[in-house]
Amino acid sequence: MAPHAFVLEPVARKLSARRRLSFDEAKAVKLLPCKEASLDAGSYLVREGEKSHVCCALLSGFTYQHKSTGSGARQILAIQLRGDLIGLPNAMLECADHNVQALSRIKVALIPCQAVADLIVRHPAVGQALWAESLVDASLLREWILNVGQRDAKQRIAHLFCELALRQKAAGICSGSDYAWPMTQEQVADATGMTPVHVNRTLQRLRSDGLITLTASMIRIPDLEALEIAGDFSRGYLHQSSTEPAVEIDDIDRNLYL
Amino acid sequence: MAPHAFVLEPVARKLSARRRLSFDEAKAVKLLPCKEASLDAGSYLVREGEKSHVCCALLSGFTYQHKSTGSGARQILAIQLRGDLIGLPNAMLECADHNVQALSRIKVALIPCQAVADLIVRHPAVGQALWAESLVDASLLREWILNVGQRDAKQRIAHLFCELALRQKAAGICSGSDYAWPMTQEQVADATGMTPVHVNRTLQRLRSDGLITLTASMIRIPDLEALEIAGDFSRGYLHQSSTEPAVEIDDIDRNLYL
DNA sequence: CGAACTTTTGACAAGCATCAACACGTGTGG
């Protein structure tokens, strides 16, 4: 059994959490042909206006979607983390409508688009899971609009911290109270529609309120509930089921590989 | 042949424009079981937090997606127009993450979710068209984030005008230089993340610049290109193919019904 | 004709942007 088969496990896990997959369906996801690659921070995965024929699964690190106005102001639209699929939307449309760039050094698994298309035909349930996943992504975009459009500086940043905490917790990357912080203050500014200077000052207020401890590349959240309140955060839009499906998938893995 | 069969024609047209559909596939879409209904402005079609089992096609008028912060500030996220499907995302997930409300008096065709699910199974190409459609919706959301996050007041409103003009033009609702304006200034404010007062003042500037003529419930755009420049608008994100597929569909209709 | 909504206007305040400079850490080359 090639170690290769384990590579796409986070993806299969994520999809299974979204929609119940049978043993065969989960296996088919994990056995997708793919090639691992390592990319430096800042590398482009998708470029606006180009047709991308590559689809890839993020195995470690973070990427971000962004696009810019004509005058060069950049807006960050979403953050991807381990298990997320990148470029699937762009592959289905004529050309990409946004950029995707590596936030940190990342590992990805490159998957031929055709293999994904075939998988969907052979296993409609996987197609539905992928579709559902893209609908959840849309839900994140909607909440992002609400964040940028209606909340004040403190809430915007607190909300961003909460979203990343809870998504990483659901993905099994961290406990939720403590995680590697991948963004510079300038990037936070681009994500929240603020200026870097104002982000800096707002962070200081969040720190002095005792809501976060943010050192270079590490954030500690002593009281997540308090931060959620400060950030006007409610978990519904993440569409995370309250039940923990990770165990069940681990069982499948055990059956498969032992 | 029941007149019923014509009702879903805008939907079939929209999907065919997104992805080439065969005669049978387009026909299957148009023959979906549905029940027409008329709703007053303000009626809720989807309510955040509820599971909606209804999926409906918008036949005339406008609806809008919105959600609110804890303190009650409302943000409009997207506008739907004739031919758009509503509630499909919410039907695929456990519960809706946003509200959908009628902007004007509307006509809809209510379709049982199960019928849509069956259609997708029987005609995978239709499923792909629906998926692609939801990806385009996501692209609109991303541009909306950019609009609210990075552009100034004048650009935001001009951009909104352009988006609605071009989408309606593509849907064959208007010529693009002239259309029924469905929103109050307060709603424009909620869509752009501004206050009604500031919307009012910005509209006056747009008027005095000669970019628009906005009377109650009617907007005239004398020079769409000029407005696009003022609104930092570029058409790519709409994912409209430059070719005009409407003719081809009309041919199919003629074959089918005459 | 009055009630309710929408648009418009004015005065004022505040959040946030802008500009500029400096501090800090890190890696690189002389």
Place this chain on the structure above:
DNA sequence: CCACACGTGTTGATGCTTGTCAAAAGTTCG
């Protein structure tokens, strides 16, 4: 090993865009 450049974070002064509050005028509709 130091000097230097570079990216990032921090701070201060200033001003503009936008929000807030309040009230009046216009509009729609029963």
